[in-house]
Amino acid sequence: MTLTLDDLASMSGVSRATISRVLNGGSVAPRTRARVEAVLAETGYSPNRAARSLASGRSGVVGVVMHLEPSLLFVDPYFSGLLQGMSDVLAERATGMMLWLGNRSKQETLTDIQRMGLVDGLIVTAHWLDDPLVDGLLASPIPTVLIGHRREDHTASYVDVDNVEAARSVVQHLVDTGRTRIAHISGIPGSVAGEDRLVGYRVGMADAGLPTEGLVVTGDFNAPSGADAVPRLLERGVDAIFCANDATASGALEALQAAGVTVPDDVALVGFDDLDFASRLDPPLTTIRQQVPTQGAEAARALLNLLDTPDGGPRRVLLPTELVIRQSTIGASDR
């Protein structure tokens, strides 16, 4: 039952090459094409991937490298959102997707992918500014699109959200609602998101002519680091805290309330990510919403693009975000 081009050729009275042209969109006379397509439909033929790869040098499969704790893959909606977006786009082009998770050493992952030799290109999550795995992948000849970016690298293709602009818009919102002592509990130093959001914060503060001395505390994207930072910030006198993500904000919120501070009356609070729980906090959290599936989709598109026209130079996409204003910054009384 496994048909070959030769079978189809004899069935439709044309040569093998013509069938191939019909399949790959070559130029074929309309009548001939119709006849061949009829046979194609009738037989339900589907080409042998291996033979096609061998002859063409392309596999029709792209790799996705997510070097993270596998336990986070489905727990953190971020990664499943990315996968969702990617697979939608790739499916349109009948392109397969292979997934590498980060449960092995980086070097192993790298050689694995190269030895495997069955991907035409890669999409790689790059959440750390400095990551040997990513450096290795970029150095290899495999066309690669990053999700996140490399600060110093202007040759790599990437898709990222505009963390800087998002953070700046948070600060502006706080300034617009009358806050002046605006603190930032940062993400992990060395992480793309952490550093960019910090930069955006500084830009926003500078734009407003506000000081930042003593108002930045280093966090780690987790709730406890948010809670820890609160006492120090209260000592210094703040009327707003912008946290590097929602988890940090939830920890900060708990600590603020434990200290008898009212949000937002005494201190406004902002997160980043708009995870599910953000709207269910009390008060609901003002935060930044990212279109995560869109990020995955754009990365897939960028890669397909790169594969189609290898000489076109790097693709760089910076996606906008959305400020979601809730009661943690404006309260009921401001309305």
Add this chain to the structure above:
Amino acid sequence: MTLTLDDLASMSGVSRATISRVLNGGSVAPRTRARVEAVLAETGYSPNRAARSLASGRSGVVGVVMHLEPSLLFVDPYFSGLLQGMSDVLAERATGMMLWLGNRSKQETLTDIQRMGLVDGLIVTAHWLDDPLVDGLLASPIPTVLIGHRREDHTASYVDVDNVEAARSVVQHLVDTGRTRIAHISGIPGSVAGEDRLVGYRVGMADAGLPTEGLVVTGDFNAPSGADAVPRLLERGVDAIFCANDATASGALEALQAAGVTVPDDVALVGFDDLDFASRLDPPLTTIRQQVPTQGAEAARALLNLLDTPDGGPRRVLLPTELVIRQSTIGASDR
């Protein structure tokens, strides 16, 4: 720099065929093998996958199909646990893994996989007793291992946890601690886990000579369905509630406490899954722990096994579970 067997052949002074034998474990004279392996190591040669697939008919890649509700994708550590277990085992055999998620129609997924034609076998999550996608996959010639099982099918290979025995052991624990009016808030009818756990409940009750009339309420694996069931069960007089999963139990717990019922003094409560939050409820929840990564690993092993010896008949693995006893059934006073 892309080496072929011919290159290696001339470099090591043997024929192409001999190199291939060295690579694939054929019989080669020790001295010859040593010489070839030296060249292999020196050059860092790695075979062309497409050519290998074409000649051998095998791809060295297995597919993983997780056709689940997108909403579950975001909350359930179950799937990442499975992936983790699988990828560990597959990595040992240098076998690649392709992932299909459930964001497209079942029929599309099915034809996709077949047309793609580059997997040697499949691992498929089968959480519904009746699922056209799974039926289609089983009907196809691709060797397939299910996670979960088909009630009527005795030819399919599968890995599942022993839900029936687990549920029976829950009932026995409740009976052993003096409960007699034991209710069950079930999972979704038609789901493998829901139905098997219900069967185990009935078996346990029958073993203990206890009646079940009016004590089973249909739930849907979510917290609200647990909360909804509680008033009805309290009316009928119960001293224990076994919920089909932890989420249902958390809903039930809230409703019980809202009704002024003390857990476990008045009513004992049991869940299933031992998710993170189960131990953090008040009181901590007695539940069933599954070794999810083990399930994934066993599924991968079963599939590799099936690929190695296709005539060996179906592989069936039923994994044991562990009853985790906490204060929601024994309380502090029972100690």
Add this chain to the structure above:
DNA sequence: TTGTATGCGTTATCAA
């Protein structure tokens, strides 16, 4: 527009 012929890099079947 179509057909012919060759090559892609392995594996596997024969002989030697």
Add this chain to the structure above:
DNA sequence: TTGATAACGCATACAA
């Protein structure tokens, strides 16, 4: 134990 050599199924340059 080893070496020729024929598949494997398709894409593609070239010729017609």
